[in-house]
Amino acid sequence: MPDQDGGNSEKLWGGRFSEPTDREVEMFTQSISFDRALWRQDIKGSRAHAAMLLKVGLLAHEEERRIQEGLSRIEEEMTNGTFPYRDEYEDIHMNIEKRLFELVGTPAQKLHTARSRNDQVSLDLRLYVIDRSREMAGLLAEFIRVLIGQSRRMRDLILPGYTHLQQAQPISAGYYFMAHAERLLRDRQRFLEIDRRLNLSPLGSGALAGTTLPIDRNHVARSLGFSGVTGNGLDAVSDRDFVADFLHAAVMLSLHLSGWAEEWILWSTREFGFVRIPDRYMTGSSMMPQKRNPDVLELIRGKTGRVIGHYMGLATILKGLPLSYNRDLQEDKEHLFDAAETVRQSVTLFSRIAGESVLDGERLREALSGDELLATDMAEDLVREGVPFREAHAIVGRIVAYCERERRKLASLTDEELRTFSPAFPEQYARVLTPENAVRRRNLPGGPAPEQVEARIREIERELDGR
Template structure:
């Protein structure tokens, strides 16, 4: 039975019914649809729109449907047009005519807007807690490696010495911003649309604020046409998801590169790698690659909904049915990706000796050599020029700044003295960078302490 069948004199085309149906994916909204309906029924009774006896029957019937679905006793039939139709039909079958009163003063338009907002509130909270767990892992690993020296890069070329702890805490900042962005997005999701009707509210004396309070919403939508046609909050969520995916992808790129024989900075645990069907020696970082690849899905979900919404007039249009799969896919993809990435990172082994050796290559202490001359009174641009020529000399002679003699240094400037070797020692280079946000142990300790405070404040 169609909820809208009275207007039609001809059966719907079977292919059209399949094309029109959303039950295959919106069935996961059943809990939100039922809880929203319970609050709606309570409001209708409070306002004297339906009797308290009918409301009691409706609420008990809805709770029994929820219990039966959760226990597996009731299977959601994909013959229904959508989850709203399925639940309403089940309710009417169970309690009779009273069930037909439930839809008074509401439309599927505001009903689905409510369901998806309730779903997203839960999804955002869950993803935020997964980010907290990931940030805890990053902080723990960074603390262990607060003194592990490695090269920092620009243009994927060795640039300056840093520590692995400093490197990892850069990703902490990315995921912290992601957490905060989701929290800001939550504010726009946390607006109750029910009572907007199809687009023009209702002639019944409904109490929308009562429903909002029952369902835990912080506010009520201000304009009924906007409420049923708004999908900005979903696009904002998808944008947050795309950014999280991008950050995971960047981190995975590091791990993939670092686990190559050419870098050999890291050994990923066997539990998070796979082999080759033809090459028996292979250990492939497939999980990191797959998480990196899934970022494309998240980008696709965002562009999908942007494209759906770009030309829609007010108010509700059936195009908007296309939003749910994008939202569900993004939430599922993030949930899986963050969880497995966190486990992969926590079990990885970092090769400290290889990282240290790499930091000694590539003249990562060249800037410190230039700063040495500046501190002796030379203008920085002149010091930059001298160290550049000194690097060329080292390359031509198969040496580095740590192995050339003081006599060779003095060929380039009389300001060089015996203390140059100590000034360009990698530990000195790092520990002298005590500027807030820098790689020194002192600075990274502050980062980690601040991170722990943030995590403690936001853990649930």
């Protein structure tokens, strides 16, 4: 409320002003409607800051004790949903500080000593990104283990591998699931790298140039789990690279999930019928009783645009900002918070769908009945007999065209028929032309042979186990 001169006594910065803030300005500039997501990080940072102020003699023991007790009370209120949020206090930081004053009185007014909202926000946001990066790394590790389980259970099931949405070469289901695991492994590594890079505390940077008071930045950093402190306050309070890094990792993860969702949306159709997704992850039609719609996968695909939009939104905010802090940076949070929650939900649901769905072996065998997928094997076998690859490629192309005209399968050709195209084909060659043999023979690192898939699984498990 205004002070006796009509100013902003309720504002932490109100001493400078002679009239109250316009109500529409208050609503336009507030962030408490969304930055309350930072309450855990704000309390954590305030606890560490208070302990440091005690250490350097800027707080008395009793004052620090009361502040810590007040913060505990606020933490309880936040947890059980009884915290009295006030829009006029603008953001989560002012809301907590004002509530702390209501609970403990004068000591609360000392908590902001040697601290600006600029470095306070920077700290809270870093802690939030660390927390969410670790959460995502953990969820992705669980997802990868689900895929490892599916890979081992279906290691001998053969299915067509595709390029250009055309059947290309036979692979195993184990190899297929591990291909998606490789993508998720890279996503996990990106989130872990964000965590590793965010190891410097910005607290103590003040508004932009530190403070004249005798604080101990390294004490705060250590208590919060950082390995050190940022090297330049002007940069630290305006740095949002780590938010962009998180959103980039979220975009890449979303792209991977979206491509997979598209694949299984196709595979779950009657035309493909390769995968059966449990009813609990499907929806129906209000008009057509026969429908089983893959709405969850469609939404995962659709929400990718939302995550990409958040990344572009943040980049647009950052592209023209002069040093150091500018209020534009308030707009970073909604992009970050929504993207983080979107990818968390997408990963959680897709992990369950991937682990509980079943590939239809009979339908896959039907799809493999057209054995053109073995054409590459035939060309390579001719190379093994001394035929130049380009010549071998042309020979097999003519064989495939012949089989199409005659409506024959490659495996149905006799040795005599094969030799009419090239005398280099060995005796009883047609017998080896099976999808199972094609998979087993690709026994090289990164290949689909069962022993190679298992070897790669063990490597990934060692990485997930931290060995």
